[in-house]
Amino acid sequence: MKIPFNKPWFTGKEPHHMQMAAIFGQISGNGAYTKKCHEFFVDRFGFGKSLLTTSCSDALEMTALLAHIEPGDEVIMPSFTFVSTANAFVIRGAIIKFADTTPEYPNISAQQIAELITTKTKAIVVVHYAGAACDMNAINALAIKHNIIVIEDAAHALGAFYYGRPCGTLADMATFSFHETKNIICGEGGMLALNKKEYFNRAEILWEKGTNRAAFHRGEVNKYGWVDIGSSFLPSELISAFLFAQLEQFDVIQMERTRVKRDYLKHFDSLNRSGHLTIPKLPDGATENGNMFFAVCRTGEERNQLIKYLNHEGIHAVFHYLPLHNSPYFTPHHDGRQLPNTIRFSENIIRFPFYSGLETDDIEWIAKTTAKFFNR
Ligand SMILES: *Cc1c(COP(=O)(O)O)cnc(C)c1O
Numbered sequence: 001m002k003i004p005f006n007k008p009w010f011t012g013k014e015p016h017h018m019q020m021a022a023i024f025g026q027i028s029g030n031g032a033y034t035k036k037c038h039e040f041f042v043d044r045f046g047f048g049k050s051l052l053t054t055s056c057s058d059a060l061e062m063t064a065l066l067a068h069i070e071p072g073d074e075v076i077m078p079s080f081t082f083v084s085t086a087n088a089f090v091i092r093g094a095i096i097k098f099a100d101t102t103p104e105y106p107n108i109s110a111q112q113i114a115e116l117i118t119t120k121t122k123a124i125v126v127v128h129y130a131g132a133a134c135d136m137n138a139i140n141a142l143a144i145k146h147n148i149i150v151i152e153d154a155a156h157a158l159g160a161f162y163y164g165r166p167c168g169t170l171a172d173m174a175t176f177s178f179h180e181t182k183n184i185i186c187g188e189g190g191m192l193a194l195n196k197k198e199y200f201n202r203a204e205i206l207w208e209k210g211t212n213r214a215a216f217h218r219g220e221v222n223k224y225g226w227v228d229i230g231s232s233f234l235p236s237e238l239i240s241a242f243l244f245a246q247l248e249q250f251d252v253i254q255m256e257r258t259r260v261k262r263d264y265l266k267h268f269d270s271l272n273r274s275g276h277l278t279i280p281k282l283p284d285g286a287t288e289n290g291n292m293f294f295a296v297c298r299t300g301e302e303r304n305q306l307i308k309y310l311n312h313e314g315i316h317a318v319f320h321y322l323p324l325h326n327s328p329y330f331t332p333h334h335d336g337r338q339l340p341n342t343i344r345f346s347e348n349i350i351r352f353p354f355y356s357g358l359e360t361d362d363i364e365w366i367a368k369t370t371a372k373f374f375n376r
Helices: 014-024 032-045 056-066 083-090 110-116 136-146 197-207 213-217 237-248 250-267 269-274 300-312 340-348 360-374
Strands: 049-053 074-078 095-099 121-127 149-153 173-177 190-194 294-297 349-351
Touching: 014 032, 014 237, 032 049, 032 190, 032 237, 049 056, 049 197, 049 237, 056 083, 056 121, 056 149, 056 173, 056 190, 056 197, 074 083, 074 110, 083 095, 083 121, 095 110, 110 136, 121 136, 136 149, 190 197, 197 213, 237 250, 250 269, 250 360, 269 360, 294 300, 294 340, 300 340, 300 349, 300 360, 340 349
Parallel strands: 074 095, 074 121, 121 149, 149 173
Antiparallel strands: 049 190, 173 190, 294 349
């Protein structure tokens, strides 16, 4: 491929910080670099507490533990998401109630959530697709009314805002991903952000294998032991050091990625106007964080043909997500409701190459090649 779908971008300081971690002499988790990263996120975004994890999938598993999800509890979430959003709750025995997206944008519909709430509903998980915040005012109002926990799967949404407030501070807790396809990367990595004090202590215990080791290291208790369930959710210092190098360049990375997005919007404007493709408008209150560029084709068949054409021309465009409600694993568990917007977005969405350093000229060429497909 002339233009790959993703190209991880490095600041150049990653090896330096990893070497420093080795020189400090502690490379297991929760050391100096982990703390530096936690400080960055708390200072920058105002999370109540931040805990690095080995992935967003792991952070999601922690939210299910913190929410005390038990077999039979119902959890409402979009079907149009990555499998990890659902798996975290499925492995706790939850019954997943998949909600459709809004017709305009592939974010969960608040109206659908309202229809799915029962006395068994324990949590709502939202996904801010492509970094654009969900309708949190409506969703939080429902949650307060019915006493339900709200979790943001903010894997796409680092640096995005909702009516001026950072994504990740919009609900009880939130998860982020630093997988190499996201804005800020460390190979595989993630973060749990907590906004309610009642979760802080237990989260640290779950994170440290069910022990109160973190409190011990702060000198708050004189020995540590097994006090709750938990797992090894924390990354090594080598990973945190790598991540720290990226955080030092946070503004540079976000500026570059929003530049890529702006170039895409500019060069695809005529295809959007002519109706060959639809580029959904940001939902009310949401902002752009340079996470990805996607468009909605008129039909699934046309989308597949376009991907094939672009791939043949050396442009690695892709599709996603396959809906979870009718996946091989979940179909026998689904209650049979149709989710038409989810199906339409899944069949018609195309994602274009997106990474720091993707040149304006390349983006112009991608747009021209796409236009050529429609004018054949
Ligand atoms: C990438 C992603 C995840 C998983 O992140 P990992 O860090 O790879 O575990 C979860 N949810 C969404 C919406 C994602 O895009």
